Amino acid sequence: MSLLDSRIKKIVDTLKVAILYRGGMDKPGHYIAAINTIVLKEGLTEQDEMRVLLHELGHASKHHKNYYLYNLTFSLRSKMESEAEQYMIKTMLDQYLSAPDIDVLHFNYMKFIENNELDPKYEYVVREMVLDYLYHAGSA
Structure with missing residues (x-):
């Protein structure tokens, strides 16, 4: 189990979210707030499943009590x-930046985005998160 996998399991356990897999879905994932359950489409690649799960965990973490506002x-x-999306990116970025061989000062935003198959429109989000990481690491 990778470090990110163990972090995801901890998030799932903390939020007490059930995870189900279903075929024939029109979307890769869906959070059902009424029953605190995430449904993932069967057959996703490991990387897609991780991204979708983290995205849906973002909904569970941030929107569980007010999900009725969604529509x-x-x-x-x-x-x-x-x-x-930002929850997903932050979780992935925290894991990446915590690796001992990563030099945060020479972090390549676009390489991170490409390697994780993220939408390039989130470059500013990644950049801000890294700057925040550096700021907090410097003040610790």
């Missing part, structure tokens, strides 16, 4: 989707 307006849905 009220486009702007609320967009905001919640962005927060879930």
Whole structure:
């Protein structure tokens, strides 16, 4: 089990989220707040499954109590989707930056984005997260 896998398991356990797999889904994953369950599409690659699971865990972590807002307006849905994406990216980035052989000062944002098959539109998010990481590491 990789370090990220153990972190994901800890998040799942902390949030007490059930994980189910189903075929024939039109989306790779879905969080059902009413029963605190994440449903993942069967047959995803390991990397896709990890990204989708982390995204849905972002919904579980940040939106469990107010998920009814998701379908009220486009702007609320967009905001919640962005927060879930940022949760996924932060979890992946924290794991990556904690590796002993990583030089944060020479971090390549785009390489991280490409290696993790993330949308390039999140470059600014990754950049801000790394700057925040450096700031907090320097003040520790």
